[in-house]
Amino acid sequence: MPLPAACLFDLDGLLLDTEPLHSEAWQHAAQRFGLHLTVEQLLALRGRRRLDCAEQVRRWIGQAGQVVPSVEELLAVRQPIAERLLPSAQPMPGAIALIAACQDRGVPMAMVTSSSRTAVALKEAPHPWLAAISLRVHGDDPALAAGKPAPDPYRLAAQRLGVDPRVCWAFEDSQAGVQSALAAGCLVHVLVHRHDRVAAELGLQWPSSCRLVEDLSEVVLAE
Numbered sequence: 001m002p003l004p005a006a007c008l009f010d011l012d013g014l015l016l017d018t019e020p021l022h023s024e025a026w027q028h029a030a031q032r033f034g035l036h037l038t039v040e041q042l043l044a045l046r047g048r049r050r051l052d053c054a055e056q057v058r059r060w061i062g063q064a065g066q067v068v069p070s071v072e073e074l075l076a077v078r079q080p081i082a083e084r085l086l087p088s089a090q091p092m093p094g095a096i097a098l099i100a101a102c103q104d105r106g107v108p109m110a111m112v113t114s115s116s117r118t119a120v121a122l123k124e125a126p127h128p129w130l131a132a133i134s135l136r137v138h139g140d141d142p143a144l145a146a147g148k149p150a151p152d153p154y155r156l157a158a159q160r161l162g163v164d165p166r167v168c169w170a171f172e173d174s175q176a177g178v179q180s181a182l183a184a185g186c187l188v189h190v191l192v193h194r195h196d197r198v199a200a201e202l203g204l205q206w207p208s209s210c211r212l213v214e215d216l217s218e219v220v221l222a223e
């Protein structure tokens with residue numbers, strides 16, 4: 001099996017175990033405005049940019065017949081909770097070893113995240129091993145026309161690495177992220193959160209072209 005031209009990594013829920021913390025922050029914020037988010041709604045928010053999530057939560061609050069807050073009002077509740085929780089996020093199992101394996105084999109890497117530059121800085125401060133991935137596409141990247149699930153973030157990362165996205169491996173865990181990487185033409189590895197009761201209950205299905213792994217330590221770069 002040949003080495004991938006590059007490995008493109010999602011951050012939240014893929015390299016760092018942040019998704020339950022993001023869900024907790026959105027749930028608190030929505031409840032403040034009279035809406036309890038369902039498990040389906042919480043999953044739909046995963047992998048998307050903060051402002052895209054905020055607009056979605058505002059629509060749901062309106063559909064529930066509640067008074068719709070502004071984006072600023074919603075984020076004023078959400079952000080302090082997120083900023084308190086996120087620095088405690090742990091590495092996902094196998095993440096540190098996979099990054100080291102890419103480094104050892106000289107496989108170029110990029111981080112393709114919906115998180116803003118400042119949010120990534122907050123989350124990665126306790127994780128110096130993430131510095132090995134120096135090329136980043138953030139959710140607030142000025143060169144980005146649209147965020148996940150659009151293909152733009154993965155296309156931009158491949159372009160900056162000077163490789164064709166169709167010979168890159170992408171690593172994702174969310175519906176929006178998988179959609180984005182597939183649309184860009186990447187070979188997509190989906191980290192399936194078997195421990196995630198919410199996803200398991202919903203019986204999420206992934207396209208057959210994806211490789212499914214339950215732990216990043218299952219990923220074999222080359223035989």
Ligand SMILES: [Mg+2]
Nearest residue numbers: 010012013174
């Ligand atoms: Mg993710």
